Amino acid sequence: MQSGSERGGTAINDVVSIERQGPLALIALDNPPVNAASHAVRSGLWQAIEALQAEPDTRVIALYGKGRTFIAGADIREFGKPPKDPWLPDLCNFIEDCETPVVCVLHGTTLGGGLEVALASHLRVALPGTRVGLPEVTLGILPGAGGTQRAPRLAGVSAALDLITSGKPLAVEKALEHGLIDRIEDGLPRDVALRAAQAVLDGHDRTRRTRDIAVEPDAEAFEAMRAKLKKTQPLLFSPHKCVDAVAASQLPLSEGLKEERRLFNECMDSPQRAGLIHAFFAERAVAKIPEASAKPRDIQNIGVIGGGTMGSGIATAALLAGFSVTMTERDQAGLDRGTATIGKNLEGAVKRGKLSTEGRDEILSAKLSTATELDALADADLIIEAVFEDMDVKKDIFGTLDKIAKPGAVLASNTSYLDVNEIAAATGRPEDVIGLHFFSPAHIMRLMEVVVAEKTSADAVATGFALAKKLKKIAVRSGVCDGFIGNRIMTFYKKAADYMMMDGASPEEIDRAITGFGFAMGPYQVADLAGLDISWAANKRRAATRPAEERYIPIADEICEKGWFGRKTGQGFYVYDADGTRPNPEALAIIDEERARAGVTPRTFSGDEIVSRFVTAMILEATRVLEEGIALRPVDIDAVFLFGYGFPRFRGGPMHTADQIGAAELVRRIETYAQEDSYYWQVPVLLRKLAEGSGTFAEMNES
C-alpha cells in the first residue's frame, strides 16, 4: 500500500482510496457505474480497513461511495466464475469486527451486498432519496453476505422477511422506520461521511455491532410468510430458501452465517439463478444495437392515429412520460371513446400511486388534444399509427401523412404483422418510417419491438430506442417479417398447441401444463383474453397463401363463427360469467366434431409432453428468426418473450432454455415429432449445427 500525506488521498488500488483528516479517516469507493462490489472493491476495502485499524491515531473510519450510488450489490458478472478472496461475507465480518468504529454513508441505490456492507458497519447514515434493498431473490439467490442474519437483528423478523422475499427496495424513510439505518442527512456523500465520523468522535452518535442484537422470535411471521410463498411463488426456489435463512438468524451470528452460506450455495447452483441473471442482463443487452451511435431525433409532440385499444394505450404511455399528444380518430364518437379510455387509464395510474390527481387533470387539460383530421398532426415530431390491421387502410394513412407531416417527423406503425416495407413505400420518405410495436395494454406492458424496415434510417431507429427509454419500456430491434420476432414465433407455437388439442388434449389441459411450466397464462387463456377475432382475421388473410402441406386446425375459427371471441363476448375456449371461468362445453363439442370429421382418435398427452412440444416448437421458430437475421442475437428473442409474452423469468427465455435442454436433445425431439408431421417439424440448419458441437446460443450473444 502506498503511504499518503496526513490530509491527501491515498490510493489503495484503482477503485478504493483513503483520506485522513486528523483522527478521522474516510474510505472512498469509486467503481463506476454502480460501485458493484467487484474483487478490486473487496480487496481494496479490506486493505483499507486493515491499515486504518492498525493506526492508533485513527479513531473513526467512514465509508462512502463516489458517483451515483454507494455499492449497488455484488458484481453479478463474477457469478459463476471461481471466487476470489476476500469474499464479501468475510469482508462484512471483518468490518463488523473492526476495533475502530466504522460509519457507512448510503446514497443512490444501496442494494444487495452494498446494504450488507452497511449492515455490518457500526453506524448507518443515508442521504435523502436513497433506496435500500436486498434484491437477491430477483436473481434467484439470497443475501449471502450476512443480510439474512443482520437485517432481522436491526428491523425485526417480519420486516426482514418482507424485504428479503420481495426483493423490493425501500425508501430511506421506511428504512429508518424499520431501524435499517440510523439517520438521514443531506449533503454530498464525502461531506456527510466526514460529519458523521466527527459526530461519532464527539460522542453525539453511538455506534454498535449488529451481531450483538438478539432477534426477537416471531413464529407467526414465519408461518404467514411460508404460507404466502407457497401460494404465490410455488415454482420459485430461492424465496423459500430466504425464509429458511432468516429463520437461522435466531442462532448466534456465526452459526446463522454458516446456514446462510449453505442455502446461498444451493441457490447459486440452481438453474433458476442462471435464468434470472440471464434475464437481468437481457434487459440491458437489447439496447446494444448497430444504430446505437446515431443521434435520436428530438421528440416533444407525439401524434397517435386511432383511439382504440392500442391507440389510447399508446397515448396514455406517452402522456405519462410527459409528452404532448394529439390523438386522431375517424369521428367524434371515436375520439370520445378514446379519450374516455385514456381518462380511465390515467385514473388507474392515480390509484396505483403513479400519478397525482392534479397531475392527471394537468395532463387531460394541457397535454392531450384531439382531432378528426390528420392535418392536426402537422407539428408532430413522431406519429404512431394504430388503426385497423388492414394494409390498404394503413397505406392510405401513410400516403396522407407523407403530405402533411413536417420534414424529419418519424412515421411509425403499430402493426402486429404487416409488412413495414410496403407501408413505407406508400410514402416518399421511407427512411422516416419504422414499426413501433407496442403490446396490450400499451401503458403497462414493458416490451416494444422496434421494427426496422429496409430503408429506415439509423437515427429513426435510435429515436425508437430513445422513446422506449422515456416510456420506461424495453425496446428490442426486429427485422421485417410476418409478425416480427414475437408474434411470428407465437403464431408458430400456437399451431403446436392446436395440433395437441386436435389430437386429444383439451384446451384446459394444455393451459394447465403451460402455466405449470411457469407462463402466466396458457395459450387458450391468452387467445380468449386477446380476442379470438384477431387471429381469425389473420387466418383469413393467410388462407390464400397457406401451403397445401400445412395441417390446418379450424377449431378457433368455428368458435368465432358463433360470435364467441373470448372474454369480451363472455365465451370462447372458456365461459366467463358470474359463476367464474370454466371450460366452454360448446367449444369442447366443436373440438369433438372436428376430431370426428378428421378421423382423429383422441389420445392422452401428459403435462410433460405438452410442455415439450410447445417449448420445442417455440425454439424451432425462434432459431429460424435468428437464422434469417430478424433478431440480432438469441438474447433479443429471450427479451421479447420475457417482457412481452409472460415467459417465466426464472427460465431466462426460450433461447436460454434451449441451451439448458441442449441442441442435440431438441433435434432428437423434432425428428421424433416429424414422424407425425414432417412439414411442421423441420430441424433448422442452425440448430443442427449447434447439435453437432458448434457452440451454444449463449456464445452467439457474446460474438
Ligand code: 3HC
Ligand atoms: N453487478 C454488475 N454489473 C451491474 C450491477 C451489478 N450488481 N448492477 C448494475 N450493473 C451494470 C449493468 O449491467 C449496466 O451495465 P451496462 O451499462 O454494461 O449495460 C450498468 O451497471 C448500469 O446499470 P443500469 O443500466 O441498470 O443502471 P440504472 O441506473 O438503471 O440502475 C441499479 C441501477 C438500480 C443499481 C440496477 O443496475 C440494479 O438493480 N442492479 C442490480 C442490483 C442487484 O441486484 N444487487 C444485488 C446483487 S447480488 C448480491 O449483492 C449478492 C450478495 O448478497 C452476496
Ligand code: NAI
Ligand atoms: P381497435 O379496433 O381497438 O382500434 C382501431 C381504431 O382505429 C378504431 O377506434 C378506429 O375507429 C380507428 N381508425 C380506423 N381508421 C382510422 C383512420 N383512418 N383515422 C383515425 N382512426 C382510425 O384496434 P387495436 O386493437 O387498437 O389495433 C390497432 C393496431 O394495433 C392494429 O394494427 C393491431 O394489429 C395493432 N396491435 C394490436 C394489439 C392488440 O392487442 N389489440 C397489440 C399490438 C398491436
